[in-house]
Amino acid sequence: MDSRAFCKSLIESLIQRGADKVQINLNQSEKTEYNLVYKELNLLRSMDSASLYIMLIKDQRQVTESLNQLDDESLKAVIDNLFNALESAKPDPAFDIAEYQKPQSFLDGPLESDQDLMIQRLQEYAQELKTQYPSVYFDATLSHTHSQTVIMNSNGVEVLLERGFYYFMSMFTAKKDGKMSSMNYVSYEIPDLQKSILDYNQNRELIRQIEEQTEPKNIPAKFKGDVIVAPTILADLTSTLLQSHFSGYALLEKISRFPNHLEQKIFSDKLTVANRPRDPRLAMKYFVNPDGYVSREAPIIEAGVLKHYLMTIYTANKTGKKLSHVSSDNLIIEGGNHSLQEMIQNTTEGILCMRASYGSPGPLGDMSTVAKNSYYIKDGKVRYPVHETMISFNLIDAFLNIDCFSRETHLLGSTVMPYLKFGEAVISKKD
Amino acid sequence: MKTGNLTHAPLKGVDYYEIKHQENRDQVIFCINSDMVSNYQDSRAGLMCRAYKDGAWGLASSALQDDATLKKICSQAAENARSLALYRGGKAFVLPANPASGEYLFYAKEAWSKKQRCDFLLALDNYIKTKYPALATRQVGLMQDETEKHISTSDGAEFHEMIPRSLIGILMVDNTAEGPVQAYRTLGGFGQIEDLYSKPEEIYEDIDAVYQELMDKKESVPSRAGSFDCVLDSRLAGILAHEAIGHTTEADFVLNGSIAGEFLDQEVASALVTLVDAANTWDGKLCPVPVFIDDEGTRAEDCVIIEQGILRRYMQNKESAAMLGMPLTGNARGHEYSDEPLIRMRNTLILPGQDKLADMISSIEDGYYLVESSNGQADATSEFMFGISLGYEIKNGKLGKAIKDTTMSGIAFDLLKTVSMVSDDMFWSASGMCGKKQSIQVGMGGPAIKCRVNLGGI
Incomplete structure (x- = not known):
């Protein structure tokens, strides 16, 4: 699907139907996620998703709706719904959309996942924790998301954004002789997988600390x-x-x-x-x-x-x-x-x-x-x-x-x- | 949601699979000082297949809902499971089954139009504006969510459900010499808004109560830091049941080292405490988040976690039940169409006792009456924290001044041993969203409880 053409056509049809101002945000993404559960590789998820946000203003009344179905029938239903909802909306002169800006596009991050490296990094993480920190219990998630976003409005705003990123999350706790530490966690996007996950920020130090926190x-x-x-x-x-x-x-x-x-x-x-x-x-x-x-x-x-x-x-x-x-x-x-x-x-x-x-x-x-x-x-x-x-x-x-x-x-x-x-x-x- | 045939293409070569077709629908209308700042609807629908092979799970999902996509995601899920199993070092399990079938669709008999909903909310706003014109800010909101899912599993379960929840939020802000203070309350629960209310007047008493609490907070004093005898109001009991105890007894937490794993069949609380994760019905009424069949097709049953002070059971999904050799409970739930089922609480409550709230307060010489919580967090050690957004001093058995926002904390299994009185009433909180990888609706309830609590303060 040509996302830009889709958004442009949708704005035109909403204006033709009587909207004064329209903003559209369309996001489409693919995500691959590997999960360590109970210290072992346990789940691999592959997900395609979409999200379409429509905001329209008519007579200074504003309504918004989001959906993830982009077929003609769903779009027709949501447009009807939006115009019906206008009748109950309260007018407010403060409602508005962004003024015209020169069209811009942004490209950022690794757009394609390296799945072999994702598995390798997670296996390294599990192996190091199991061998060097045997009293530590842990789960972890490593995912890659590739998304394309189009933001357009009826004033001519047009922003295209394509990005890829990895995300890592791990929760961990330690237990020795029936005594246990509080759980701790790390959770953030990482720019690449060039180094071991334990080498990011203070990950290794937090794992070391958790072992001494059982008492x-x-x-x-x-x-x-x-x-x-x-x-x-x-x-x-x-x-x-x-x-x-x-x-x-x-x-x-x-x-x-x-x-x-x-x-x-x-x-x-x-x-x-x-x-x-x-x-x-x-x-x-x-x-x-x-x-x-x-x-x-x-x-x-x-x-x-x-x-x-x-x-x-x-x-x-x-x-x-x-x-x-x-x-x-x-x-x-x-x-x-x-x-x-x-x-x-x-x-x-x-x-x-x-x-x-x-x-x-x-x-x-x-x-x-x-x-x-x-x-x-x-x-x-x-x-x-x-x-x-x-x-x-x-x-x-x-x-x-x-x-x-x-x-x-x-x-x-x-x-x-x-x-x-x-x-x-x-x-x-x-x- | 148009439901289709999910079983027309059986998946070969895997040990177990489930197929889910789901739609989540939300509506939010929100007013600040009569301005309708949000008038919003959202829907998210799609298909998901999760397959199990040699100890590994594979999942695939798509927002597309046609037959070709169904075939594609089923094939992808099986391939994901098979390929991950090649890397996996852990054991494989035979997953237990207690399959059930049914249809549980809860639609309002006569749905209100959007305009009726907006008018209802504006009537609440107008009541506050007219009766309390000096307030700095008033907010009213209507939030409704509907979760519709059709699930079929390879071990013979199939069900279709539509579970709605509707909430009304009221918030007021006023100024003091130190700065602004606020008070709020969330009402509502299971059902659509038309099922819960017929006219705005039914909410005026709660609005007046929020205003009184705001006036109390304008005169509030800091709490003292330390440990005190406290009465936790029934509005707080649910979060104690859910956050402080409930999470530690989810079997995935137990398998990850939760302290509750050490205490099965041992005394963990005063004999006055019985704690249950109710599946769908309690005391003859539907709970805030009724679950009849879970997302793995398991018949949902009540799970008595603590019985008269003794820890009896953990909440399970198929995998944890297989690993621990324990019976299924029906606690596997996923929030969105693309989410894998996790072990989630449903409606967690402490059962009412014999005492009167007034007697409980009068029994305390120097302590606090803690009423409303802003949020809570749990730990596998059972150490917990609740933000306290409304509370009062108790001096010589009588309520004193309101206290400023603070935090209460403790080790839940220690705190429950200090429970000395339990009220004979019961309050369900229906507005909860539990965040454990996925955010999901939960019900929480209970009576007022007298116990020993750590408080933050000066």
Whole structure:
């Protein structure tokens, strides 16, 4: 099927039927996935899929529908459905589609899978864990996806994106003499299979750590101290912070604590977070945002100063904020001046938090997290793995009271993050 | 969904196979301050075949639904299983069977039009706007999902089902000197929206309750960090049953080292605790996510996991039952047409006891009454975490101020041994989506429970 011609024809037919504005996103993909279950190759999946998103506006009423059937009968039914749904939709002058941009196309990643190498890498992973870490239980998934996406609208926007990527996920735990560790996991897109999976990021170190976490201890007593969070946790906390306070919907819902703070200093001047969809290190690049605009490379927070809100067309029109085309899909925080080892050495009392289990903080930012797969630090040294340890802090204050970022960074598919150290956290244990 | 013949082309040369034709349909209508910001429908349909050969599984799926595609994916699934088996070092098993057949289609008698649904939602919005005009933000949403599947297996099962779920979400935001606070509630459950409600007035009492909770949260104080005697409201019991205990007793977790693997037929909880994963019906009523036959064609049966404090059973699929030599339970479920069935909970509940909630609260001198959870996570050790989005202090047996958002945690098998009172009422939560490789609908329920809990705080 000629995807471009299909989308163009669909837009024309919707406009002819009476739509004022139309946007179409068509994605077609093939995925191959190998699974290790109970330490052995267990499942091979081959999947073809499609997804067609149609959004239309008429008399400033907007309706949207997605489907994965592209035959004439299904399309006719969904078009009828959309025009019927218009009758119940509420008009809103804020509904709109992207303005005309010069047509663009993007090609990224390995478009074809190397299935022999996929099996080889998974077998290496299983073999090394079984022989060198016999107390570790694990599952793993390694997949390759090839997708073609067309984004078009009735203003002439036309973006073509073809990409391929590998994705690896593994969950693991250790058990010795009936005692077991918490489970830990890794999960991210990887750019290629040129090296052993255990050599990506801290995979080997996490497996080593899990074996020594079968006999965790309680911290000696409740204390106020430092927390060093792993790059995966920092990625999640940063995304939570940005979506909670700087996204268009946070402004619309009036839950942001910083609704009119552009160019104001909000956080530590050590904090610079940028959206970098073209960073060559990334295995998953989000070149285009869902509105159809090409994503802009720009800092969101620079030296603690808010540079951009993360607006969609709708939320920008609704709030009167500028549409900056900056998203939070490819967040980058560059490494700092201290090694992780130096960060630990400079800690009087604290926690090295390798995984965090927490609920989304409310608008005020107060949150508590259970420290999983984590370690107690005392007088500059990692002492022992901990359990039943809770870290309570305020998310906003954590980014205000940054001590430092590590020199080491990890590539987590769509983001690059270092370790973060912040202070003033309450660390408590079960009595 | 147009159902066709899935059994016309038997697959040769494999030990077992299943063919699935499935469609997932979702609808979301969402309003913020009377603006209809989302008016959206989605459908995803396709065919899947999964085959088992010499200990390896092969799966193939496609969004195309014609006979030629069915033949193609069946052939591909068999080839995937055969080729993977060549690389596999593990044992092969004879998969057990308890095949069932049936038709379970739950459609509303008279479906509302899209306009009726929008009008229903806007009436809720208008009620909040009129009664509570000073709120910073109000949100109302209607979410409906329908899962229709037709499955045939090589060991003789065949069924067709359509299981709907409808939810109404209410969220309010107000400002304090410190910043915004919010309160929310999700209502609804099994069925289509027309099955659950006939007029907006039926929801006004819940709206008023959300507003009261928001006002309580405006005056909230931080919880203290540490361990306390607490009453977990019945709205929290379900997530305790699901996250803290349920996951550790899924047989794939057990095979991967879950601590529950060490405790079969041992005391793991107070004798007041009986925990069940109900298949489809409880106390004479359909559960939030009824499962009659699972995606491997196994007749779904209730699984009594903990019986009066003793760990009795694990939840199984064909492969785990074969590996552990235990009976099938009917817990194999896949969410989308392309998904392989995994061991998933269905409707996990703690059974009600004899106590009154008021007596449970009055029995605590210094502790907390924890009411609403924002999310939860589990671990194979049974260490769990729930975000607490609504709770109150208990001082000298009386409720005090609301507490700020916090987290509760513990080792579930330790916590359950501290259970000293169980209320005689019961609440089903129907809005759950459990994320274990695939996100899938689950029901969770239970009574209020008095136990010892770790809380985050100052």
